[in-house]
Amino acid sequence: MWKIAALMPLPPEVIELVFAPLKGRADVILPATRDRAGQHAALAEADLAVGDFTGELPMDAAAVAAAPRLAFLQQPQVGVDTCDLDALTAAGVVVANTAGANTRSVAEWAVGAAFALCRRLAWVDRRMREGGWPQLDIGGRELHAQRVGILGYGAIGAQAAGLFHALGCRVSYWSRTPKDGAVGEYLALDDLLSTSDVLVVTVALTPETEGLVGPERLALLPPNALLVNVARGGIVPDEAVLAALDSGRLAGAALDVFEGEPLPPGHPLRSHEQVLLSPHTAGASAQAQMNVIGQVMANLTAVLDGRPVEHVVNGLPPLVHRR
Known part of the structure; x- marks a missing residue:
């Protein structure tokens, strides 16, 4: 029997349901505690592992060292920035992600967030809930009239570019290569920034892209530009976003990702009027x-087969071969 360490923070009954098709072929191991000790204990006897999509239990060098039998790591997401790929590769651990699984979902969120920023939907909703009637204070702009810059042209960037283009937006993009x-x-990157009324960040977080847009x-963005980040917080640092909002360079930001997650209670982004949070x-x-x-x-079944x-x-x- 193969042993699979399931590191996702899901209830045991959900884990049992998800892995039911492998019953009789593999045993599923859950961490006894949601900390590094629990993670390492589960990995100690695992042949295969499904990673933690929250990043709370990263597959770093210490986790790899605690997993002498590990042959395969399946990340239940596209991003692998919480994995030490060098350590995993050196240990002979095959690492896979779920490329393309959430492409449409993320791209649609980016478009929806851009709509919300253009029409200030979150701000208006808050005023209404407070008892106001901000009919004369809304303003806003139509999305089709905005120049949209896509930062990163992988699967999500390409999907988002197509959706924005279908809405009539003028779309430009930057990636390492055309x-x-x-x-x-x-x-070019700086040209993209200087001509983007809406900047959509979809590029993967790597050592080269960390802090890429500081x-x-x-400051290159046009006045009153809007930022939509569906990639990783470290690409556009939180403090830089706050400073751009306070200076008026950014008229609004829709953020699904942050440098530290969860975003701490009391963080200035939580109370900023021009920010849509997710x-x-x-x-x-x-x-x-x-x-x-x-x-x-499908990948776990492939290993067993x-x-x-x-x-x-x-x-x-x-x-993948058993170690």
């Missing part, structure tokens, strides 16, 4: 969650 058949015009680059759930639609579960189970897994992200051969 993309054949891309929607919109490829621009105070200097935010708890890292842009990719958590019902359809996306089903897609993620489907990909996780002796077939190659899909969406390997660390360059190791996709056929």
Whole structure:
């Protein structure tokens, strides 16, 4: 029997339901406690693992060292920034993500957030709940008239670009290299920023992109620009966002991600009137969650069947062998 460490923070009854198709072929191990000690104890006897999508239990070098039998790590998300890929690769652990599972969900959230910022929907809702009637104070702008810049042109960036283009927006994008058949015009990074009324951040967090859009680059944005971040908080630092909002360079920001998650109580972003907040759930639609579960189970089943897994992200051969 293969042993699978399930590190996601889900109720045991949900874990049992998710892994029911593997009953009789694999044993599922849950951490006794939601801390590093519990994680390491579960990994100590695991052949396979499904990672923690919250990042609370990262697969760092210490976790890899605690897992001498681990042969395969399945991340139940696209991002692998909580994994030490070098340590995992050196240990011979094949790592896979769920590429494409939440692409539409995140892209639709980005478009919806841009609509909300343009029409100040969250601000108006708060005033109404307070008893106000801000009919003469709303203003707002129509999304189709905005120049939209997509920062990062992976699957989510491409999907978002297509949706914005379909709404009539002028779309430009930046990525490390231009993309054949891309929607919109490829621009150098600083040129993209200087011509984006709405900047949508979808690029993956890597050592090269951490802090990519700091105070200097935010200052390149047109006056009263809007920011939508569905990537990772570290790409556009929280303090830089706050400073740009307070200076008026940013007229609003829709943030699904933050440098530290959960966002601490009392953090200035929580009380800023021009910010639309979301708890890292842009990719958590019902359809996306089903897609993620489907990909996780398909890869685990492939391992048990002796077939190659899909969406390997660390360059190791996709056929997983018991260690």
